[in-house]
Amino acid sequence: MTAIYRTEAGGQQVRERYVEALRAWPVPAEHRRVPTREGETFVVVCGPEQAPPVLLCHGSSTNTAMWISDVASWAQHFRVHAVDMIGEPGLSAPSRPPLDSEAYADWLDDVLEGLGLTQAAMVGASLGGWLALDYAIRRPHRVSSLALLCPGGVGRQKWGWIGKALLLKPFGLWGQRRTLRTVAGLDMAGAEGFLDGMALTFRHFQPRKEPLPVFPDDALRRLTVPMLVIAGDRDAMLDSRDTARRLAAAVPHATVHLLPGVGHSVVGQTEPILAHLRQATAPADAERR
Numbered sequence: 001m002t003a004i005y006r007t008e009a010g011g012q013q014v015r016e017r018y019v020e021a022l023r024a025w026p027v028p029a030e031h032r033r034v035p036t037r038e039g040e041t042f043v044v045v046c047g048p049e050q051a052p053p054v055l056l057c058h059g060s061s062t063n064t065a066m067w068i069s070d071v072a073s074w075a076q077h078f079r080v081h082a083v084d085m086i087g088e089p090g091l092s093a094p095s096r097p098p099l100d101s102e103a104y105a106d107w108l109d110d111v112l113e114g115l116g117l118t119q120a121a122m123v124g125a126s127l128g129g130w131l132a133l134d135y136a137i138r139r140p141h142r143v144s145s146l147a148l149l150c151p152g153g154v155g156r157q158k159w160g161w162i163g164k165a166l167l168l169k170p171f172g173l174w175g176q177r178r179t180l181r182t183v184a185g186l187d188m189a190g191a192e193g194f195l196d197g198m199a200l201t202f203r204h205f206q207p208r209k210e211p212l213p214v215f216p217d218d219a220l221r222r223l224t225v226p227m228l229v230i231a232g233d234r235d236a237m238l239d240s241r242d243t244a245r246r247l248a249a250a251v252p253h254a255t256v257h258l259l260p261g262v263g264h265s266v267v268g269q270t271e272p273i274l275a276h277l278r279q280a281t282a283p284a285d286a287e288r289r
Helices: 008-022 064-074 103-115 127-138 160-182 192-204 240-250 270-288
Strands: 029-034 041-046 053-057 079-083 120-125 143-149 227-232 255-259
Touching: 008 064, 008 192, 029 103, 041 064, 041 103, 053 064, 053 127, 064 079, 064 270, 103 127, 120 127, 120 270, 127 143, 143 270, 227 240, 227 270, 240 255
Parallel strands: 053 079, 053 120, 120 143, 143 227, 227 255
Antiparallel strands: 029 041, 041 079
């Protein structure tokens, strides 16, 4: 198995903190463990059983807990399936097949089959946005709509932030908090507990070093589903203006919002995403009625 933590003891600390965070899930939920070709995948499922399905894909170095502030609203209207991505600091298998392969689409095929889904809307952030795009391009019949926050794989990936992170590394917890604020754009008043949880993860977790594959224009042109993209214009990790430019040219039906003064961490978008998902599913809802 892939070693995604520096030590097993550190990995146990991260998992324990995550399990504790899941106790704050704001609506009744079921914890599912889905067998896949890449190993067991952990999924939090909530919302009305007969509602349209939505798959949530978190970002790199995070897990399903990132959706806690959004899910109560979304679960009123959708059957929400929040998936821990393999190879990330959640409760799924540590497997990390190459990103530039069919492996993640095959893995999601298994996840959807295990959840009893033939098709779903997808919401993804950063690496999770890349994952949703990759799946929509490779399996267009299985994705009904996309809502993406600072998605990878479109705009140019930036590397200057790594030097800043290394300069702050010797300063312990203060340096880790500072990195999260300046690089990821996490500068939320009263969010010290969240920042400390992320700092714990970065202390023990070994992030992916593999560059995100960039989708070519012809692949992006194959995206025909309703699509919402929200990114910050001060993203230190991804060139969000390049993302907007490429999507405008290749996916003209997509709605793209660049938020002024916002970095890589895009928060507070619960309602715009809900509105997009509801609009995208309106024809199907009308047909069911």
